[in-house]
Amino acid sequence: MDALVPFLLTDFLGKPAWIWLAFIGIVVALLAFDLGVLHKDDREIGVRESLVLSAGYISAALLFGAWVWWYLGAQSGMDYYTGFLIEKSLSMDNVFVIALIFTFFAIPRQYQHRVLFWGILGVIVLRAIMIALGASLVSQFSWLLYLFGIFLVFTGIKMWVIADHVPDIASNPLLKLLKRHMRVTDGLRGNAFWVRETDAGSGRIERFATPLFLALVLIEFVDLVFAVDSVPAIFAITNDPFIVYTSNIFAILGLRALYFALAAMIHRFKYLKYALALVLVFIGSKIFLVGLIGKIPPVISLTVTFVLIAGGIVVSLWKTSAEAMHREQAEEASSPSQ
Secondary structure, three states: OOOOOHHOOOOOOOOOHHHHHHHHHHHHHHHHHHHHHHHHOOOOHHHHHHHHHHHHHHHHHHHHHHHHHHHHHHHHHHHHHHHHHHHHHHHHHHHHHHHHHHHHHOOHHHHHHHHHHHHHHHHHHHHHHHHHHHHHHHHHOOOHHHHHHHHHHHHHHHHOOOOOOOHHHHHHHHHHHHHHOOOEOOOOOOOOEEHHHOOOOOEEEEEEOHHHHHHHHHHHHHHHHHHHHHHHHHHHHOHHHHHHHHHHHHHEEEEEHEEEHOOOOOOOOOHHHHHHHHHHHHHHHHHHHHHOOOOOOOHHHHHHHHHHHHHHHHHHHHHHHHHHHHHHHHHHHHHHOO
């Protein structure tokens, strides 16, 4: 017991070990409750349940942010909420690609939660590695923040230009590599990622991956690609690894829960990408503005980010509603009169 106290107070990436352990305990408890109680059986998750579950995750994230504000100070709290909002918004674009992957592999809705759940575990580990590496590099080479800024501005411009681009899953290089070097079943085998079956060529019992496993790998890969944008974006807000990691993970946890509601209406947010592009340009530009006008207060960063994203959502809903109305009017005009 005497040895435990010094360990809990040991500094780890700028914070006592007990704070990190407390956060990990919260995440494990949420995931255990999600899988062990709410979704221990494979079943289809409806929009209403998705919204309720997401509201629970968002509430947990906001409460954790309130604790950060109280314990670590107002600036840390503001940075946490800004990072959470940015990650949450950028990850919404991830939902569109995940929906394409599930459609490509014909994954039934009853198995989608299983893939997303195990995907979360991979994300928790991958983000930890990326953020720890990023924090270490930034602490030693502060000029890297300027590279992050250039990268974010470039990425924002690129996102604006190719906002209407639809990824081609069949041409994904990783998918081609997996199929070339792995035995893959010709269809799903229930909720299994791996099965043992007779190989038609050799006649021996071999281990086969299922399309469910391929979907999981591609989703992990997609998240890694999106992390290349989101991690530098939050480092442009704060260099505190604890704030960066916790805001990232809480945003991802909630988004996976919200997936089943968003996937059904993702087409309604087609103009959100333009708002996200402006957010990336703003965050990237903010790094260079520090040398001209000084450090921009966190409340301004949070306000600008919120206004841009809220504006993108409002414009998307308004424009898609107007487009749907015009299509209905055109169909009525073109249909033969009774």
